[in-house]
Amino acid sequence: MSELETVRALARGALDSLELSRERIDDLNVYPVPDGDTGTNMSLTLGSVCDELREAEDDLAAVCKAVSRGSLMGARGNSGVILSQILRGFVGVVAESGGLDGSGLARALRAAADAAYQAVMRPVEGTILTVVRESAEAAEETVAADPSSDLLSVLVAARDRGDKALARTPELLPVLAEAGVVDAGGTGYLLLLDVLLHVIDGRPVPEPRVGEGAVRADARLVHAAVDEHGDGSSELRYEVMYFLEAPDEAIPAFKDVWAGIGDSIVVVGGDGLWNCHIHTDDIGAAVEAAVDAGRPRKIRVTDLAEQVEEERWVREATGAGDVVDFPPHASEPVCTAVVAVAAGDGIKRIFYSLGVQGIVAGGQSMNPSTAELLAAVEAVPAEEVVILPNNKNIIPVAEQVDAHTDRTVRVVPTRGIAEGFAALMSYDPEARADENAKEMTALASNVVAGEVTQAVRDSTSDVGPIAEGDFLGIASDGIRVVEQTQAAAACRLLEALVTDEHEIVTVIEGDGANPADTRAITEWLDEHRPEVSAEVHHGGQPLYPYLFGIE
Amino acid sequence: VDESGLTIPSDLGRITVSPAAIAQIVGRVAAECYGVVGMSLRGAARERVTQLLPKGRPGRGVVVRNVDGAVALELHVVVAYGLNLAEVAATVRSQVGYEVERLTGLPVASVDVHIQDVKRTA
Numbered sequence: 001m002s003e004l005e006t007v008r009a010l011a012r013g014a015l016d017s018l019e020l021s022r023e024r025i026d027d028l029n030v031y032p033v034p035d036g037d038t039g040t041n042m043s044l045t046l047g048s049v050c051d052e053l054r055e056a057e058d059d060l061a062a063v064c065k066a067v068s069r070g071s072l073m074g075a076r077g078n079s080g081v082i083l084s085q086i087l088r089g090f091v092g093v094v095a096e097s098g099g100l101d102g103s104g105l106a107r108a109l110r111a112a113a114d115a116a117y118q119a120v121m122r123p124v125e126g127t128i129l130t131v132v133r134e135s136a137e138a139a140e141e142t143v144a145a146d147p148s149s150d151l152l153s154v155l156v157a158a159r160d161r162g163d164k165a166l167a168r169t170p171e172l173l174p175v176l177a178e179a180g181v182v183d184a185g186g187t188g189y190l191l192l193l194d195v196l197l198h199v200i201d202g203r204p205v206p207e208p209r210v211g212e213g214a215v216r217a218d219a220r221l222v223h224a225a226v227d228e229h230g231d232g233s234s235e236l237r238y239e240v241m242y243f244l245e246a247p248d249e250a251i252p253a254f255k256d257v258w259a260g261i262g263d264s265i266v267v268v269g270g271d272g273l274w275n276c277h278i279h280t281d282d283i284g285a286a287v288e289a290a291v292d293a294g295r296p297r298k299i300r301v302t303d304l305a306e307q308v309e310e311e312r313w314v315r316e317a318t319g320a321g322d323v324v325d326f327p328p329h330a331s332e333p334v335c336t337a338v339v340a341v342a343a344g345d346g347i348k349r350i351f352y353s354l355g356v357q358g359i360v361a362g363g364q365s366m367n368p369s370t371a372e373l374l375a376a377v378e379a380v381p382a383e384e385v386v387i388l389p390n391n392k393n394i395i396p397v398a399e400q401v402d403a404h405t406d407r408t409v410r411v412v413p414t415r416g417i418a419e420g421f422a423a424l425m426s427y428d429p430e431a432r433a434d435e436n437a438k439e440m441t442a443l444a445s446n447v448v449a450g451e452v453t454q455a456v457r458d459s460t461s462d463v464g465p466i467a468e469g470d471f472l473g474i475a476s477d478g479i480r481v482v483e484q485t486q487a488a489a490a491c492r493l494l495e496a497l498v499t500d501e502h503e504i505v506t507v508i509e510g511d512g513a514n515p516a517d518t519r520a521i522t523e524w525l526d527e528h529r530p531e532v533s534a535e536v537h538h539g540g541q542p543l544y545p546y547l548f549g550i551e
Numbered sequence: 552v553d554e555s556g557l558t559i560p561s562d563l564g565r566i567t568v569s570p571a572a573i574a575q576i577v578g579r580v581a582a583e584c585y586g587v588v589g590m591s592l593r594g595a596a597r598e599r600v601t602q603l604l605p606k607g608r609p610g611r612g613v614v615v616r617n618v619d620g621a622v623a624l625e626l627h628v629v630v631a632y633g634l635n636l637a638e639v640a641a642t643v644r645s646q647v648g649y650e651v652e653r654l655t656g657l658p659v660a661s662v663d664v665h666i667q668d669v670k671r672t673a
Contacts, residue, residue: 032583032642033649075635078585078642088633119631121582121589370637396641396664477658 003100006199007063007091011049013195013205018043019241019275021191021208027456028184031127031175032078035393036456038184040366041077045084047298048074064095076367079185082116082128086189089115102149106139109158126173128185135162135193152201159193166190179457239302240286244274245345245542246294247511254293261285272344272511272542295345297361334429336436337382340420341368341390341398344510344541347417354424356388357381363541367393370400377401377409384408384433386440390420410437415476416449417541418506418549450475450497450548452490454512455482487517490546491524497550498529504551505529507536512545521546557617557657568655570615573622577613580650581626586639589629591667612667621660622651628664632671640664 018025018039025039052070056062068091071084089111097104113136116129123129138161139154166186170177187208194205240262246254251274262280276296280286283301290296338356342348343363351359358376362368377385385407389398392415402409410433414420423440431439451474459466461479466472473481473493480496483489498505505525509518522534539547557573559566581587590612614625624647630639644662651659 032646035645072633072635075638077638078646081634081638081642082585085631085634119588119634120585121587122579124583367641393641393645396644397637400637 003094003098004058004060004063006100006196007060007067007094008053009199010192010196011046011053011067013199014192015043015046015050016241016277017191017195017205018046018188020277021187022275024208025184025187028181028187030179030181031173031183032124034179034459037077037367038079039188041080042083042185042188044076045071045074045080049087060098061095064091067091073371074369076369079128079188082119082185083188085115085119086112086128086132089113100151102151102154103143103147105151105154105158106136106143109136109139112136124173126169126171126176127183128189130169130172131162131165131183131186131189134165135159137161155193155197155200159190159197162186162190162193179459237281238283238286239277239279240283240299241275241277241301242287242290242296242299244276244290244294244296245272245343246274246290247272247540250293254289257289257292258286261289272540333381335382336384336386336429336431336433337380338386338388338424338427339373339376339380340388341373341394342417342420342541344539346538346540347508350421350508350537350539351424354421355427355429356424362394363391367391367397370397370404373398373401374404377405377407382407382429385410386427386433386436387411388414388420388423388440390414390417408433410434412437412440412444414444416451416549417508417539417547418449419444419447421506422447422549422551446551448476448497448502448550450493450550451544452486452493452546452548453544454486485517486512486545487520490517490521490548494521494525494548494550495528497548498525498532500529500531502529502532502550504549505532505534506549506551507534508539508541508547508549509536510539510541510544510547517545557620557622557655559656568657570617573615573624573651573655573657574613576651576654577615577624577626577647578611580647581613581628581643584639584643584646586630586634587628587643588631588670589668591627591629618660621658622655623660623663624648624651625663626665627667629668629670630666632669636666636669640666 022039022043025042026036029036029038049067049070051074052066053063056066068088071087075081075084090108093104093108093111094100097107100108109132113133116132117123135158139158142149142154142157166182169183169186170181173183176183191205191208197203198205244254258278261282262278276290278286287296287299334357337358339358339360340351340356341360341362342351343361343366348359357380360368360372360376373387377387387398387401387409389395389411395411395413395415398411412423414423423444426439426443427436428439453472453474455466455468455470455472457468461482463479463482466479466482471483471486471489472479473483473489473496475493475497481489481492483492494505507518507521518536522536525532525534541547557568559568578590581590612627616623616625626643626647628643630636643664648659648662651657
């Protein structure tokens with residue numbers, strides 16, 4: 001295999017493996033901020049690398065440049081930024097030396113480690129940085145002991161030392177030991193080395209190391225034995241992968257359909273978002289199954305025999321990667337249009353019904369990029385645009401958009417879906433963006449937001465210990481209640497947040513909500529807050545069975 | 552600048568945290584944020600309290616304000632060349648906000664991150 005093919009196969013294999021392990025790595029994420037998005041961010045960053053690679057010419061320098069550029073432009077979150085720096089260091093050496101042998105790999109890993117360390121004032125050990133550095137040291141030691149060491153022996157040494165370093169991360173970083181996990185970013189990096197071993201030597205990619213505290217997603221695997229990259233037993237021609245937004249109860253029927261049309265089936269996920277992989281001869285049926293169950297996103301089809309040309313054709317035909325939705329009224333020109341960030345079909349419908357022209361898929365742990373927001377802003381029929389980020393973490397990204405377009409873009413800093421809904425109550429399509437932003441911001445800030453979600457791990461909070469599976473009631477200032485059932489969490493959260501001053505409580509049902517619990521909530525309000533009226537909407541958002549907007 | 556400090560209510564009396572102490576925390580956390588290779592005095596920070604802090608001391612390039620009992624922060628940072636600036640800024644924001652709330656128990660009203668310069672480190 002040439003270096004060119006190795007780099008391409010590494011990027012694609014790494015993306016596949018990261019997508020399969022995404023949720024498990026997310027669950028490890030307790031440092032620097034425990035927001036559970038490390039796996040998702042690394043996977044999205046590599047997705048951008050693969051997109052660039054598809055466009056790149058078959059020339060080693062061009063391919064290396066594409067890796068650099070793709071990881072920079074598509075970097076998401078802290079782990080994505082570090083990963084981009086590592087990849088840049090690595091491909092810099094590969095491009096310079098025009099190939100990859102044992103000593104070249106040692107130099108490339110050293111460059112990756114140096115690049116990673118140079119971009120931070122005070123590096124924190126016990127993170128991905130430690131794993132990168134120690135594996136580079138092992139590679140250098142191997143080459144120093146025997147300068148003729150081949151690529152495989154250097155890589156094995158680097159991988160084994162990296163694995164040991166990863167196992168030691170809890171000793172170096174106490175917050176990891178407390179949570180009983182190893183570092184999430186380091187786990188992702190080790191997976192990269194494992195994929196490189198698979199590409200060079202055909203070794204199977206092992207399960208990522210996790211640690212005792214981590215939530216295991218194994219039970220959700222349909223077929224444990226996966227032919228990861230379609231280079232083995234499967235006679236079937238195409239590999240089809242996508243993210244599927246669908247209710248959990250639709251999944252068994254979906255799997256039945258797939259079982260009839262292919263093999264190497266993996267359906268991993270939960271809470272309304274599933275990562276799906278199949279080898280099949282019938283691409284159409286594989287995609288239709290998703291449309292019947294819910295909504296597919298980021299469809300990727302690979303011709304296992306031939307690859308490039310047909311892949312491009314199918315990709316364009318299916319519009320994969322297009323995460324922006326537009327409703328029918330979006331084509332009528334207005335003075336100011338609104339672009340909102342949202343997840344869940346019901347929530348999107350509500351936004352459209354309130355006059356939003358463009359929606360970008362995203363939310364907690366699923367932050368859209370500036371480029372995606374920009375595409376939506378430039379697609380709506382208005383010269384002035386207001387963006388509703390609907391998540392604290394997306395506000396800074398949204399604020400970047402104005403600088404990249406001729407259109408006037410204003411951001412109403414909504415931190416939740418309920419604030420987004422409230423802001424739209426004063427939206428006037430015929431007014432200027434500045435005026436709209438001012439009015440909408442004022443309304444949004446009047447809303448008290450509440451969320452009910454389920455804990456994915458044991459933890460502690462200001463209101464007492466949290467066990468995995470507990471339901472949490474969260475206000476804008478943090479966790480307020482911990483309960484065994486979502487109905488109890490919802491009612492006690494409302495008890496804490498709703499006062500006699502309030503008039504309306506908007507209840508948005510997400511995945512996991514059910515009629516009995518919704519009735520328990522509305523009955524509690526009737527009894528304990530008789531002055532307040534409740535309005536129930538079906539939002540269909542993942543992860544949060546109930547969202548509240550209190551006005 | 553409100554020099555009076557921020558107050559944490561307690562049964563045994565008031566606990567006051569000075570802006571300088573918070574600036575120290577912020578400086579240390581920022582130094583560990585990936586992508587941040589330095590703090591800067593340029594821009595608005597030059598006029599304010601932090602100009603007294605010597606180069607290299609944590610707290611430089613940080614402005615701390617008291618907004619109704621909550622902490623409002625302004626950071627002036629230098630970021631490594633070749634990184635996605637929007638993502639680095641978002642990370643600094645969330646990491647600094649999270650650590651200040653965790654370490655002081657004070658609510659954080661806002662964290663404004665100004666990228667004053669981009670520096671080639673290699």
